[in-house]
Amino acid sequence: MNHEASASSESYSPDGLFANDGGIRSEKVTIPDGTAAMSRGTVVGKVTLGAATAEADGGNTGNGTLTVDATTPVLAGAKVGDYIVTAIAADTDSGTFRVEDPDGNVLGDVDVGDTFADDIKFVIADGGTDFAVGDKFTVTVAAGSGKFVTSLAAATDGSQEPYGILADDTVLADGADIEANIYIGGEFNADYLTFGAGHTAASVKDGFRDKGVYIR
Secondary structure, eight states, X not given: OOEEXXXXXXXXXXXXXXXXXXXXXXXXXXXXXXXOOOOTTBEEEEOOEEEEEEEEOXXXXXXXXXXXXXXXXXXXXXXXXXXXXXXEEEETTEEEEEEEOTTSOEEEEEETTSEEEESEEEEEEOOSSOOOTTOEEEEEEEEOOOOEEEOOTTOOSSTTSEEEEEOSOOOOOOXXXXXXXXXXXXXXXXXXXXXXXXXXHHHHHHHHHHTTEEEO
């Protein structure tokens, strides 16, 4: 059964959320199935990053493996696309790999057996056949759902960056996604906002300003 949250701020009597009635802009967004009820004024973020998967190049000499971290394979600042991990030095039971992001920027080097943690997190293990220079792996970061959740400072799926302010109370998204409106422009009173863990009015103020949302 689909549930649709009311998206009309006009249904509310003045509650102090708006610091100024001018310049208010909103858009309709999707809240994912399983999300707990949220209150009007909740600061939300957009899920822009999905899962990370690794694949060895078919022409590799070495038969070692690259394993993405089971808990946090995608870190804050990651990009959607292919990260290329290429052997630049070979040694017995060892080797060094260079990591490039989807735009071709070098993020750093990592030795076999050590953990790499910049945008993505993984470890390369040696196999029965040593790696050769030029062996490579591709780590693909998928696009996120594009849905909206409470913005938590420790999130790593893109939703850690505040995107907007929920316009209406929502119900539990039980069995299906729901739709709701969020404010993406205007002036708002900090005392009427609800922040996810790790966020405060001070921590979101500058980022929101760049989006045309002003916290007073």
